[in-house]
Amino acid sequence: MLYVEILGNLPEMARDEVKAMLELAGGGIVGQDYLFLKVKADEKAFPYLDRLGLAHEYGELIVEADSIEELLQKAKEVEWSINGTFKVDTETMANCRHNVRDLPRKLGAVIHSQGFRVNLSKPDTLVRVYCGEKVYAGIRYRFFDPKDFERRKAHNRPFFRPISLHPRVSRALVNLTKATREILDPLMGAGGILIEAGLLGLKVYGVDIKPEMVEGAEVNLRHYGVKDYELRLGDATRLEELFSGKKFEAVATDPPYGTAATLAGRKRDELYRGVLRSIYNVLEDGGRLAIAFPTSFDGKSEAEKVGFRMLGRYYQRVHKSLERYFYVFEKCSKQ
Numbered sequence: 353m354l355y356v357e358i359l360g361n362l363p364e365m366a367r368d369e370v371k372a373m374l375e376l377a378g379g380g381i382v383g384q385d386y387l388f389l390k391v392k393a394d395e396k397a398f399p400y401l402d403r404l405g406l407a408h409e410y411g412e413l414i415v416e417a418d419s420i421e422e423l424l425q426k427a428k429e430v431e432w433s434i435n436g437t438f439k440v441d442t443e444t445m446a447n448c449r450h451n452v453r454d455l456p457r458k459l460g461a462v463i464h465s466q467g468f469r470v471n472l473s474k475p476d477t478l479v480r481v482y483c484g485e486k487v488y489a490g491i492r493y494r495f496f497d498p499k500d501f502e503r504r505k506a507h508n509r510p511f512f513r514p515i516s517l518h519p520r521v522s523r524a525l526v527n528l529t530k531a532t533r534e535i536l537d538p539l540m541g542a543g544g545i546l547i548e549a550g551l552l553g554l555k556v557y558g559v560d561i562k563p564e565m566v567e568g569a570e571v572n573l574r575h576y577g578v579k580d581y582e583l584r585l586g587d588a589t590r591l592e593e594l595f596s597g598k599k600f601e602a603v604a605t606d607p608p609y610g611t612a613a614t615l616a617g618r619k620r621d622e623l624y625r626g627v628l629r630s631i632y633n634v635l636e637d638g639g640r641l642a643i644a645f646p647t648s649f650d651g652k653s654e655a656e657k658v659g660f661r662m663l664g665r666y667y668q669r670v671h672k673s674l675e676r677y678f679y680v681f682e683k684c685s686k687q
């Protein structure tokens with residue numbers, strides 16, 4: 353059994369990102385305790401879990417218990433497979449119902465009695481305890497260092513535009529489409545979504561109506577080592593003409609929210625409707641679209657009119673004057 357600790361700011365989106373990756377890997381979420389997900393999967397899932405954007409870490413779940421006493425008892429009965437030295441580290445989640453104050457010392461003693469050495473300053477293995485409704489202990493396999501994502505935030509890119517999603521969110525949008533080969537962002541801006549997709553090894557296709565964006569996105573992609581890209585100057589409402597005959601496996605995009613500068617002279621809702629229609633026409637049957645819209649636009653019914661089916665919708669308040677939903681849609685084939 354594995355575990356994934358998801359981030360708390362978009363928890364439903366984070367959970368569905370894990371679910372999407374496990375659908376690709378052949379596994380599933382079998383339990384949830386606040387931000388702690390219990391996952392049934394084997395090591396074949398690691399390359400997919402390594403893609404995650406909205407996760408803190410994942411690892412192997414070793415014991416699960418209803419009380420501290422039970423956890424310690426169970427910990428004595430299992431064989432811990434620790435590499436080198438170890439340290440016990442506790443995560444007290446907001447719903448923690450147990451007193452875990454002495455737990456690191458007590459669990460450390462149990463594991464130590466099986467012949468493993470403690471190193472508090474530089475352990476080779478981190479034993480993680482999670483306290484929620486229940487208590488869990490596991491071995492961390494992978495930590496998603498926020499610094500890795502920080503490096504790709506808008507202000508750290510060579511071509512800088514302030515309107516850009518956080519790289520973790522961009523990564524999650526890509527993953528929610530379940531893309532394994534390629535992805536299109538028809539309103540790519542500075543290329544934030546395409547950078548995340550490219551780093552996963554996907555071929556990336558991008559479109560923007562402004563020449564400086566097409567040039568800037570290319571500078572950014574190259575800066576982060578993404579080489580397999582095709583960028584076009586053009587209109588996201590006319591993708592059929594830009595990519596004649598091509599059908600895409602997946603689309604992820606973040607349309608402009610309505611300032612005159614980014615809408616390139618169009619009425620906002622008209623642009624959104626045109627973009628949805630055109631994306632539908634260039635997506636493969638069953639292909640997924642991940643897209644953000646302000647809450648003032650009814651993305652669900654507009655997308656359904658075009659022929660999409662909604663798979664998920666996640667609310668985010670960005671600031672006083674911007675609230676949005678991230679949507680995941682699937683293209684249903686026209687009968």
Ligand SMILES: C[S@@+](CC[C@H](N)C(=O)[O-])C[C@H]1O[C@@H](n2cnc3c(N)ncnc32)[C@H](O)[C@@H]1O
Nearest residue numbers: 516517539541542543544560561587588606608
């Ligand atoms: C919000 S930005 C995208 C930001 C991007 N997702 C990122 O994270 O860097 C939207 C982009 O859509 C472009 N745009 C606006 N209307 C367009 C249209 N009709 N066709 C293609 N691009 C368009 C704008 O030039 C702008 O660069």
